[in-house]
Amino acid sequence: MSKLFIGVDLGGTKIYTALSDERGNILKEIIKPTEASNGYEQIVEKIKESIRYVSKDVKEDKVVSIGIGSPGPLDVKNGLIVDPPNLPFKNFNIVKALEDEFKLPVFLDNDANAATLAEYKFGAGVETTNMIFITASTGVGAGAVLNKSIYRGSTSNALELGHTTVHYSGNRCGCGNRGCVESMSSGTAIKKQADEALKSNIETSLRKYEVVTAKEVFTEASNGDKLSNEILREALGYLGVAVSNAANAFDPDMIVIGGGVSEGGQIVLDIISEEMKSRCLKPILNNCVVKKAQLGGKAGVLGAVALAIVESNK
Ligand SMILES: [Zn+2]
Structure with missing residues (x-):
């Protein structure tokens, strides 16, 4: 079985999480409503639940890393979601929160960069x-x-x-x-x-x-x-x-x-x-x-997967 990666597309209305192989084939996925007005803690909890759900039937050492695409502004170097207009985060360290929970490398980037990487790795720009x-x-x-x-x-x-x-x-x-x-x-x-x-x-x-x-x-x-x-x-x-x-x-x-x-x-x-x-x-x-x-509605989540792959190979 090949290496696996998890992508999380965090949006203002939904959180789209997927387990994928290196070629961008989605093996398991889940979409949860963001419900941004209910605060950031429940969003973090939903992201954790989603990651547990997509990875529950695979051996732990098969998953290499996790990528997250989020609306900006972000502080990518420090793993922070700064204060996006449609999300209730204020300088929240999402990278640390997920690394502590899953003991895997976590990479963050803005949604536009993620979608760009998706088309580059799996879509029109291969x-x-x-x-x-x-x-x-x-x-x-x-x-x-x-x-x-x-x-x-x-x-x-x-x-x-x-x-x-x-x-x-x-x-x-x-x-x-x-x-x-x-x-x-x-x-x-x-x-x-x-x-x-x-x-x-x-x-x-x-x-x-x-x-x-x-x-x-x-x-x-x-x-x-x-x-x-x-x-x-x-x-x-x-x-x-x-x-x-x-x-x-x-x-x-x-x-x-x-x-x-x-x-x-x-x-x-x-x-x-x-x-x-x-x-x-x-x-x-x-x-x-x-x-x-070429990737339509999956560009965001595949971009998060592509981010996990690209950053893990550095
Ligand atoms: Zn303008």
Whole structure:
């Protein structure tokens, strides 16, 4: 039997824990609700219960290590979850808590880095040397594998690509800046554009829905609705600008696009490719492949597994 690893994807709504082999094959998994408003102690307890559950039928020495992906900000060096907006932790040492309990090495990283590692080890980016992962859903996040290692930067906050400016005086972003790609291209931004447009008397098939989210805009765009297509052309155009900037900055072999927005179909990759053609330097453009992420909802937990594998092999 091969070596085994445990991944924990700690999120604001659920805790997804899995036992996996070195190839990312999940052997046993469990999902528990985070119930963040009930405090951090019960979250730690649920993580411990989940780890016990997935590892209970395997010999103790088969499990090599545990990886945890968590929303930031984190202090990765010291194993701390600092104070994420959607979790009740304040400088909590999750690494020590789990190492004391399970007597195994525990590795922590932010969820974007974990998802990046997942696509690099088990998904679209296998075999690449330099890979950028960009995820657009409620927000826009990113991560980079450079020279086959995850790149964290000096304060482990590298690749905050969602907060790079793509419009000098664009929409106000949650971070306080204006015109961040997150404020122009996220699912939230697409919904906001649609809601604004619906206040006018413009003709659009979006009116048949009681509530319009990015999903309905994608659906109606593919049904030929002019307004929906215009909204997406602009939002995804800005995403294409950010992707082009990342390509020009890092000269990667591959850029992987994930998150809810990437589920919007071929239109997403088409618009991004179009922007890259006019904005990227030719040698970079000719070498860089843009692909849709492959792991979907398992990216987080497989990323935590990938983190455990990569860090254990150091
Ligand atoms: Zn921002």
